[in-house]
Amino acid sequence: MDDVHQRDQGPIIVWFRKDLRTDDNRALSSAVETGRPIIPLYIREETAETGPLGEAQAWWLHHSLTALSANIERCGSRLLLKSGEAENVLRQVIKATGASAIFWNRRYDPAGIRIDTRLKEVLSSDGLETASFAGALLHEPSRVKTKTGGPYRVYTPFWRAVEAGGEPPEPVDAPEKIPAPKTFPTSEKLDDWGLLPKLEWAADFSQRWEPGEASAREKLEDFTDGTIDGYRESRERTWEAGTSRLSPHLAMGEISPARIWHATRGLPKADSADVITFRKELVWREFAYHLLFHNPDMPTESLNRKYDKLGWMDGDADFDLWKTGMTGFPIVDAGMRELWRFGTMHNRVRMIVGSFLVKDLLIDWRRGERWFRDTLVDADPASNAMNWQWVAGCGADASPFFRVFNPITQGEKFDSDGLYVREHVPELADMPSDWIHHPFDAPAAVLAKAGVTLGDSYPKPIVDHAKARDRALAAYRNIKDAA
Numbered sequence: 001m002d003d004v005h006q007r008d009q010g011p012i013i014v015w016f017r018k019d020l021r022t023d024d025n026r027a028l029s030s031a032v033e034t035g036r037p038i039i040p041l042y043i044r045e046e047t048a049e050t051g052p053l054g055e056a057q058a059w060w061l062h063h064s065l066t067a068l069s070a071n072i073e074r075c076g077s078r079l080l081l082k083s084g085e086a087e088n089v090l091r092q093v094i095k096a097t098g099a100s101a102i103f104w105n106r107r108y109d110p111a112g113i114r115i116d117t118r119l120k121e122v123l124s125s126d127g128l129e130t131a132s133f134a135g136a137l138l139h140e141p142s143r144v145k146t147k148t149g150g151p152y153r154v155y156t157p158f159w160r161a162v163e164a165g166g167e168p169p170e171p172v173d174a175p176e177k178i179p180a181p182k183t184f185p186t187s188e189k190l191d192d193w194g195l196l197p198k199l200e201w202a203a204d205f206s207q208r209w210e211p212g213e214a215s216a217r218e219k220l221e222d223f224t225d226g227t228i229d230g231y232r233e234s235r236e237r238t239w240e241a242g243t244s245r246l247s248p249h250l251a252m253g254e255i256s257p258a259r260i261w262h263a264t265r266g267l268p269k270a271d272s273a274d275v276i277t278f279r280k281e282l283v284w285r286e287f288a289y290h291l292l293f294h295n296p297d298m299p300t301e302s303l304n305r306k307y308d309k310l311g312w313m314d315g316d317a318d319f320d321l322w323k324t325g326m327t328g329f330p331i332v333d334a335g336m337r338e339l340w341r342f343g344t345m346h347n348r349v350r351m352i353v354g355s356f357l358v359k360d361l362l363i364d365w366r367r368g369e370r371w372f373r374d375t376l377v378d379a380d381p382a383s384n385a386m387n388w389q390w391v392a393g394c395g396a397d398a399s400p401f402f403r404v405f406n407p408i409t410q411g412e413k414f415d416s417d418g419l420y421v422r423e424h425v426p427e428l429a430d431m432p433s434d435w436i437h438h439p440f441d442a443p444a445a446v447l448a449k450a451g452v453t454l455g456d457s458y459p460k461p462i463v464d465h466a467k468a469r470d471r472a473l474a475a476y477r478n479i480k481d482a483a
């Protein structure tokens, strides 16, 4: 047997990253197809380059790895856990197992791209086979191009280009068997990684979430069997589950966007406005990655740099009140408390709390982005940064800065009976709907009857919205005509 042939029979490391699934996982299915032994590996890569994972997502990761491990065991193998810098870990595992190939699915965040490009180079030059596959997105970000070959900065033409570009590849089913190597190196223990929050903080997450690909598939089925009918309207209802709730599963790669896309293609009403609206949302996620791919500093730099001169306030005390849901504006407080309690927030309310932070409090969008990154179970480098820049007016195809959301009318419009506020701000549970979004205007008798004492049982508003709006618009006028 010659060297090359021998090498070709060596084990393949399948390196899992934010693709914690066996379904529609091309790195895994391509490795299985070779018939060679496979070493499923997850590396906890929290290095200076990658930065730490947010706390809420660390909770998710713990449970997601538990679920993936169990799935892999059902297929006759096991998941190897290692921590450290990727290249060092891969070299140790290669040495211990005689692996001759490393397969992975591509990632598109700047640190991930840098690490993978470098690895491909050094491992290949050592004679190792490296193969990378698509799967985190519907289409490769470099594939969707404007007529002049450049990247898009506006969503609607991007959506049209995606539509015109044809269907994403059909998903591939999970393998039934994953051939195991003769011996496995020792794995680290998941419990030793300390991913679960030390405080009771995440105690309620499991009321809302069940990480893992089985739960993602179940959610997709429930959604396509029911909630998707009427999605165009139900997606704006803050008080009920009118959306798919797939975002944290997508963020950890427990389900592929292609699997979701094709599930909607197969529906009897595949061309209804509800289904198309949903597909457009999935394409917003694609657009975010397209933007991040072409603007790698999007999570930290305003795409429109003139916003750096807006005159952001330090506002540490206001920022703390915003984070803890104590601003005195019920829809804002309900959103921030939903985030703290369940690691998520309704999309409409994310826009309202974002506008309040950036415009009413004049606090830099990056502080909001970081807080969301730490507390959202669906924290995603592309979607989070794009949406914060959208809210702040400094992003691509963003909401104009002068469009300042009024937290009272937004509350009345998107939570007309106050159900969302009642759930997350229980001290206002007995306020009549007419006043629940602005208790500070309610007559004393109404407050007394509802058991609300402003400044005691519930905070007084921390700003006067009309004055805050004027201040924001004045700050904006100062930079409006700057280059």
Ligand SMILES: Cc1cc2nc3c(=O)[nH]c(=O)nc-3n(C[C@H](O)[C@H](O)[C@H](O)COP(=O)(O)OP(=O)(O)OC[C@H]3O[C@@H](n4cnc5c(N)ncnc54)[C@H](O)[C@@H]3O)c2cc1C
Pocket (backbone or CB within 6 Å): 235, 243, 244, 245, 246, 247, 248, 250, 251, 278, 281, 282, 283, 284, 285, 286, 288, 345, 346, 347, 348, 350, 351, 354, 372, 376, 378, 379, 380, 381, 383, 384, 385, 387, 388, 391
């Ligand atoms: C300030 C702000 C920060 C955000 N941060 C994140 C984030 O870190 N991670 C994240 O996944 N989403 C983020 N979003 C977008 C959006 O709020 C969530 O994707 C959505 O609430 C997830 O719920 P769902 O899965 O039920 O969505 P559905 O309505 O069922 O939509 C299906 C999928 O489409 C994608 N999608 C929907 N809306 C958007 C959007 N506006 N931008 C990008 N993709 C979208 C998501 O992948 C979502 O799972 C943010 C929005 C705002 C305004």
